[in-house]
Amino acid sequence: MSIITATTNVKEPTSVLARFTLKGKKAVVTGAAGGIGRATSMAFAELGADVAIVDIPEKLEKSQKVAEEIAKRYGVKTIAVGTDVSSKESVDHMVEEVVAAFGTIDVVHSNAGIGAHGDGPDMDLEHWNKMLSVNLTGVMLVDTACANVMKAHKHGGSIINTASLSAHIINPPYKDAPAITCYTTCKAGVLHLTKSLALNYAKYGIRVNSISPGYIWSGLHQGLPSERCDFEESTVPVGHFGSLDDVTGPVALLATDLGAYMVGTDILFDGGVTIY
Ligand SMILES: NC(=O)c1ccc[n+]([C@@H]2O[C@H](COP(=O)([O-])OP(=O)(O)OC[C@H]3O[C@@H](n4cnc5c(N)ncnc54)[C@H](O)[C@@H]3O)[C@@H](O)[C@H]2O)c1
Numbered sequence: 001m002s003i004i005t006a007t008t009n010v011k012e013p014t015s016v017l018a019r020f021t022l023k024g025k026k027a028v029v030t031g032a033a034g035g036i037g038r039a040t041s042m043a044f045a046e047l048g049a050d051v052a053i054v055d056i057p058e059k060l061e062k063s064q065k066v067a068e069e070i071a072k073r074y075g076v077k078t079i080a081v082g083t084d085v086s087s088k089e090s091v092d093h094m095v096e097e098v099v100a101a102f103g104t105i106d107v108v109h110s111n112a113g114i115g116a117h118g119d120g121p122d123m124d125l126e127h128w129n130k131m132l133s134v135n136l137t138g139v140m141l142v143d144t145a146c147a148n149v150m151k152a153h154k155h156g157g158s159i160i161n162t163a164s165l166s167a168h169i170i171n172p173p174y175k176d177a178p179a180i181t182c183y184t185t186c187k188a189g190v191l192h193l194t195k196s197l198a199l200n201y202a203k204y205g206i207r208v209n210s211i212s213p214g215y216i217w218s219g220l221h222q223g224l225p226s227e228r229c230d231f232e233e234s235t236v237p238v239g240h241f242g243s244l245d246d247v248t249g250p251v252a253l254l255a256t257d258l259g260a261y262m263v264g265t266d267i268l269f270d271g272g273v274t275i276y
């Protein structure tokens with residue numbers, strides 16, 4: 001039996017900054033006409049990636065504006081694609097378009113999602129199915145279609161799914177409203193989907209991880225009563241909502257080689273909400 005001495009064959013650490021890059025990479029971001037997706041698209045572009053701005057066909061014009069804005073600001077290539085992530089046909093078509101434009105896919109932020117209006121145990125089945133199809137099935141369809149490109153092109157990649165603090169707790173209900181039921185179920189599903197895909201794809205060099213943002217001041221809050229937002233804010237130990245800047249850091253970490261050993265994990269950043 002040989003004894004391993006701690007200092008034998010330990011690789012020297014390399015530059016952190018040199019690993020914090022996406023130069024030459026090709027990225028896909030879903031929900032990219034919205035608050036968080038636009039922000040992470042900008043972060044990927046700033047780090048050197050070409051970015052496909054993916055959102056529902058109804059927002060194609062907005063997606064095109066985001067794509068133009070990012071291309072101009074960061075000097076990368078961008079395309080806008082109108083896609084419904086809950087439709088396999090639509091997702092497969094989006095992936096074909098991205099590969100035709102960029103050649104391949106290295107980084108994915110599977111982020112499209114819809115909010116919890118009317119959510120609760122007695123919600124319409126139609127509403128329940130719609131949320132599941134976007135927030136959970138949509139993530140699976142985008143991840144698997146993009147991973148199949150990475151596998152075929154034999155270069156690995158990084159896939160980041162947007163879960164939520166609602167994947168970890170049931171949000172405290174506002175006044176007499178029911179505790180949200182479907183949104184939390186979808187987002188908890190995203191955590192396990194992430195782990196399963198991570199296990200399936202690790203051997204191909206494809207890392208799948210998730211982020212769990214807390215209350216981020218962004219598009220998802222449009223249409224909510226301000227009193228409800230005040231209530232949510234009052235549950236945050238740091239005393240305020242998170243910003244888009246609070247999201248881009250964790251996503252950039254997972255996307256680049258700085259997160260090279262992060263596989264099937266979740267990064268939760270919520271200003272302390274889930275402490276208690
Ligand atoms: N804002 C928050 O407080 C918060 C907290 C935790 C998690 N999240 C999650 O972050 C993600 C982004 O949220 P946001 O705040 O940026 O919301 P947002 O409404 O600004 O953006 C979401 C985008 O997803 C798009 N989208 C909806 N359905 C789609 C579909 N079927 N196909 C393609 N795109 C579709 C919308 O058009 C929209 O542009 C969501 O998954 C949300 O659940 C948000």
